[in-house]
Every structure is written in structure tokens, then in C-alpha cells.
Amino acid sequence: MRISGLAERTGVPVATVKYYLREGLLNPGVQTSATQARYDESHVARLRLVKALQDVGRLSISAIKQVIDCLEPGDVFAGLGAVQHQLPPAVPEDVDTTEADKLVGTLGWRVVPGSTAMRQLAVAMRAAEDVGLPLTPDGLATYADAAYRVAEREIAGMPQDSLASAITYAVVGTVLYEPILLALRRLAHQDVSGRLLAEWA
Amino acid sequence: MRISGLAERTGVPVATVKYYLREGLLNPGVQTSATQARYDESHVARLRLVKALQDVGRLSISAIKQVIDCLEPGDVFAGLGAVQHQLPPAVPEDVDTTEADKLVGTLGWRVVPGSTAMRQLAVAMRAAEDVGLPLTPDGLATYADAAYRVAEREIAGMPQDSLASAITYAVVGTVLYEPILLALRRLAHQDVSGRLLAEWA
Numbered sequence: 001m002r003i004s005g006l007a008e009r010t011g012v013p014v015a016t017v018k019y020y021l022r023e024g025l026l027n028p029g030v031q032t033s034a035t036q037a038r039y040d041e042s043h044v045a046r047l048r049l050v051k052a053l054q055d056v057g058r059l060s061i062s063a064i065k066q067v068i069d070c071l072e073p074g075d076v077f078a079g080l081g082a083v084q085h086q087l088p089p090a091v092p093e094d095v096d097t098t099e100a101d102k103l104v105g106t107l108g109w110r111v112v113p114g115s116t117a118m119r120q121l122a123v124a125m126r127a128a129e130d131v132g133l134p135l136t137p138d139g140l141a142t143y144a145d146a147a148y149r150v151a152e153r154e155i156a157g158m159p160q161d162s163l164a165s166a167i168t169y170a171v172v173g174t175v176l177y178e179p180i181l182l183a184l185r186r187l188a189h190q191d192v193s194g195r196l197l198a199e200w201a
Numbered sequence: 202m203r204i205s206g207l208a209e210r211t212g213v214p215v216a217t218v219k220y221y222l223r224e225g226l227l228n229p230g231v232q233t234s235a236t237q238a239r240y241d242e243s244h245v246a247r248l249r250l251v252k253a254l255q256d257v258g259r260l261s262i263s264a265i266k267q268v269i270d271c272l273e274p275g276d277v278f279a280g281l282g283a284v285q286h287q288l289p290p291a292v293p294e295d296v297d298t299t300e301a302d303k304l305v306g307t308l309g310w311r312v313v314p315g316s317t318a319m320r321q322l323a324v325a326m327r328a329a330e331d332v333g334l335p336l337t338p339d340g341l342a343t344y345a346d347a348a349y350r351v352a353e354r355e356i357a358g359m360p361q362d363s364l365a366s367a368i369t370y371a372v373v374g375t376v377l378y379e380p381i382l383l384a385l386r387r388l389a390h391q392d393v394s395g396r397l398l399a400e401w402a
Contacts, residue, residue, distance in 0.1 A: 188352035
């Protein structure tokens with residue numbers, strides 16, 4: 001298809017598609033004349049990924065570029081780690097993770113020391129503590145148990161046909177399913193508090 | 202304590218405290234002279250809440266103001282709803298929630314139709330579908346089950362001594378515990394994928 005067809009299929013304006021091409025977020029199509037190129041399904045898939053990372057993941061263009069760069073063949077584990085590192089929220093490099101490391105250590109999980117996720121946890125734990133609602137071992141057990149159930153199912157569904165599809169799945173799953181989990185938590189709050197109020201009435 | 206003591210206790214610079222006072226995020230202290238006022242523990246608590254909403258919740262000043270306004274006495278349910286509505290991420294008002302309503306309906310939860318959380322779910326579901334990873338009924342069951350366990354425990358811990366403390370708990374819990382849940386999910390991904398890779402090796 002031409003660039004106009006690509007725009008139509010994905011809902012991304014032609015000018016934006018051209019911008020993505022210039023920024024290297026989208027591979028060039030096959031040149032058919034001096035001013036035209038042909039695009040295929042791989043371009044449609046890539047554009048949808050970029051759009052999703054931008055709209056739902058709220059990633060900056062440079063963060064998307066770094067995620068996209070991880071999609072090229074390489075070491076799976078390094079690729080997944082790099083991707084997880086690029087995803088928001090951004091956390092400072094110099095966060096002290098001693099407390100978080102210790103708490104997660106009680107779960108027996110094998111995790112990457114000082115990873116973005118661990119620093120993210122440390123920052124959130126400190127903030128919760130600062131406002132007088134610290135994460136207790138009991139609370140941790142509840143959140144960790146829920147998180148682990150979700151993670152197990154998600155990893156079980158990861159496609160293994162190619163590194164690119166595994167990483168795409170990981171990126172999309174991490175970024176696009178975070179709001180799904182959070183929205184369901186808020187809806188569950190509505191149901192649970194509604195039931196409680198009904199009991200009290 | 203004086204404004205300098207307040208700044209010292211909370212780590213918020215004096216200039217920022219003055220800004221919050223002007224914006225009405227912090228109640229005025231008791232005036233002790235033309236240029237000085239005395240502040241107490243309620244100001245420390247409020248400042249920590251504002252700081253947490255800003256640093257971790259990433260709320261704008263105007264969103265924080267609207268959340269703070271909900272802390273004044275009123276109807277609990279309306280207050281909680283208003284708070285949930287103010288919290289990020291912002292979602293458009295005109296999102297079609299038909300699909301999301303239907304899916305959540307299968308769970309038997311009593312939720313507020315068209316609420317922010319439902320629109321948030323609808324947007325995320327559409328994005329996941331657009332990139333070829335739609336939320337299936339089976340997937341929904343996993344996320345909903347995890348979300349419900351978390352929500353039940355959270356609501357059970359809500360203080361019932363005053364509306365202000367209940368809402369503070371709800372705001373802090375929603376905003377500050379979201380990153381904890383998400384960070385633990387990513388750490389669980391590390392553990393689960395590590396175990397899988399070890400099995401394959």
C-alpha cells in the first residue's frame with residue numbers, strides 16, 4: 001500500500017507517518033519511484049505499536065525510539081530488561097533500594113538488583129511511608145500475590161516464535177495492560193465500598 | 202511551629218509552602234504577628250499529602266486543589282467519587298464504554314456507569330485490541346480477580362473515624378499504591394521469566 005493507505009489503515013495522519021519515518025520509528029518502505037514507496041503489514045503493525053506506546057503508554061518519541069531499537073534481534077533477556085527500563089514512569093538512578101530489596105527478598109523472588117522496577121518500588125514505598133501509610137509485610141503479601149498471579153499468566157501467554165514478537169508482547173503487555181489492571185482495581189473499589197455502604201445502611 | 206519549621210519537617214522549601222498557601226492547598230496558620238504565623242501537625246500532614254500527590258501521583262496543582270476541596274466534610278460517596286475522578290490518568294468524557302460495561306457486567310460488580318475508571322478501562326481495552334492483544338474474557342478473569350483481592354484488603358483498612366481521613370486514605374491509597382502494585386508486577390515478571398529461562402536452559 002502507499003503511505004496514504006497506511007495512514008488510512010492506522011488512523012495516523014500522513015504527516016505523522018512521515019515524521020516517524022524521519023525519526024526512524026518506522027522502517028522505510030520499498031521505493032517504487034522517486035517520490036513513492038510501498039508499505040506492507042509490518043508497517044501497519046509497527047505504526048500501531050508506536051501509536052499505542054504514545055497514546056496509552058504516554059512515552060516520549062525518544063523513549064519509543066529506544067524501545068523500538070530493542071526490537072531488533074539480540075539477547076532476549078537483555079532486550080526485555082532494556083525495554084522494562086525504557087518504560088515509564090522514569091525514576092532517578094540514585095534511589096536507595098535497601099528497604100525495597102529487603103522486603104522483596106522476603107518473597108523469595110529472583111529479581112535484578114537495582115532495576116528500574118525495584119527503584120520504582122523504593123520511591124513509591126518511601127512516598128507511602130511519608131504520608132503515614134507505609135507498606136507493611138502483610139500489605140506486601142497481598143500486592144505481591146496479586147501481582148504474581150497476573151505476571152504468571154502474562155508470561156505464559158508470551159509468543160516464542162521470534163524475539164521481536166516476544167518483546168512486542170512484553171512492551172505492549174506492560175504498558176497497555178497496566179491501565180487495565182488499575183482501572184479494574186478502581187472499579188473493584190466501587191463494588192467493595194458499595195457493598196460495605198449497603199451493609200451499614 | 203513557624204513556616205521555616207514546617208519546611209524543615211516536610212522537606213518542602215519555604216517559597217513552595219508560601220505558594221501552596223496562596224493557592225489554597227494549605228490552610229493559613231494562626232497569625233502571631235503581622236508577618237508571622239504558627240502552624241501545627243495538621244499543616245505537616247496536609248503538606249505531606251500535597252507533596253505525595255505531586256511527586257508520586259504527578260497531579261497538577263489544579264487537580265490537587267480539586268482533590269483537597271473534596272477533603273472538606275460532605276457526602277462520603279460523592280467525595281470518594283469526586284476524588285477518583287480527579288486522579289490521573291485523564292480520560293476523555295466522550296469515550297464509548299459499551300464493550301467495557303458489558304465485560305465488567307459479566308463479573309457481577311456493581312459499578313458506576315460511565316465513571317472515570319470505566320472510561321479508563323475502555324480506552325485501554327481499545328488500545329490493546331488495536332495492537333492485536335485484546336482483553337479476552339479469560340484474561341479479564343485473571344486481572345479482575347487480582348484487582349478484587351487488592352481492593353478488598355484496601356477498603357477493609359480504610360479508617361472510619363472521619364470523612365477527611367477516609368478520603369485521604371482513598372486518595373493516597375489509589376495514587377501511591379498504584380506504582381507499588383505495578384512495580385511488583387514488573388518484579389514478578391523478572392522472577393517468572395527467569396524461572397522459565399532456567400527451565401529452558
